[in-house]
Amino acid sequence: MCGAETASPKTIKVEGAELDVCEDCTDFGTEVRDESASSTSTKYSTSSGSSSGGGGTTTRSGSTSSGGSGGRSPGSEMYDDVEELATDYDDRIRAGREDAGLSQEDLARELNEKASLIRKLEHGDMLPSDDIQRKLERKLGISLAASAGEEETEWESDAEAGSYTLGDVVERKD
Numbered sequence: 001m002c003g004a005e006t007a008s009p010k011t012i013k014v015e016g017a018e019l020d021v022c023e024d025c026t027d028f029g030t031e032v033r034d035e036s037a038s039s040t041s042t043k044y045s046t047s048s049g050s051s052s053g054g055g056g057t058t059t060r061s062g063s064t065s066s067g068g069s070g071g072r073s074p075g076s077e078m079y080d081d082v083e084e085l086a087t088d089y090d091d092r093i094r095a096g097r098e099d100a101g102l103s104q105e106d107l108a109r110e111l112n113e114k115a116s117l118i119r120k121l122e123h124g125d126m127l128p129s130d131d132i133q134r135k136l137e138r139k140l141g142i143s144l145a146a147s148a149g150e151e152e153t154e155w156e157s158d159a160e161a162g163s164y165t166l167g168d169v170v171e172r173k174d
Contacts, residue, residue, distance in 0.1 A: 001025040084146035085133070090124040096140030097122075111135045 001014075001021050009020035012029035019029065086092060097107050097118075104122070108115040113132065120126040121136075128136065133144050 001028055085127060086144055086146045089128070089144045090122050092142050092144055093118075093128075093136055093140070094122045096136070096142040100140055107139070111139060 001019065002025055004022045004024070006022040009022060010026050011018055011020055011032045012026055013019075013032050014029035018032060021028070097104070100107075102110070104118040105115045108118045111118075111132075113135070117126070117132070121128055121132075128144065137143055
């Protein structure tokens with residue numbers, strides 16, 4: 001840690017990382033000992049014995065590995081089933097409320113929410129939580145998902161395949 005060269009570095013564990021340090025820096029972490037050097041198990045033992053009870057084995061980098069992950073990173077499929085919110089969600093909420101013949105206060109009362117929440121949603125000042133989104137969709141008979149009512153735009157470019165410029169994707173409003 002201090003940068004000093006040493007012929008016999010000690011291995012210590014600092015916040016989950018194992019480091020080889022000089023004798024002076026061993027106070028900054030917990031010393032990691034081989035099984036042959038010590039018969040007692042410490043909190044940071046690197047042995048793969050079953051004394052930890054955690055089911056996984058601790059590797060030299062400090063990460064715990066357990067079976068069943070299939071080689072994927074944790075949470076890699078977290079967003080697979082999440083639908084994106086439509087960019088015009090505020091207009092859809094307002095139109096749905098008006099079609100139902102409700103005021104903002106009436107809709108808020110029926111959803112058991114505050115009228116200020118409905119106002120903020122309709123002005124686009126706030127994104128609806130998943131719970132609020134479900135309530136609005138059920139009550140107003142609308143969909144706030146991006147896939148409902150929005151077309152997937154396929155871009156065409158005069159440039160060589162796979163190369164787009166800003167001019168290929170921007171639509172001018174003049």
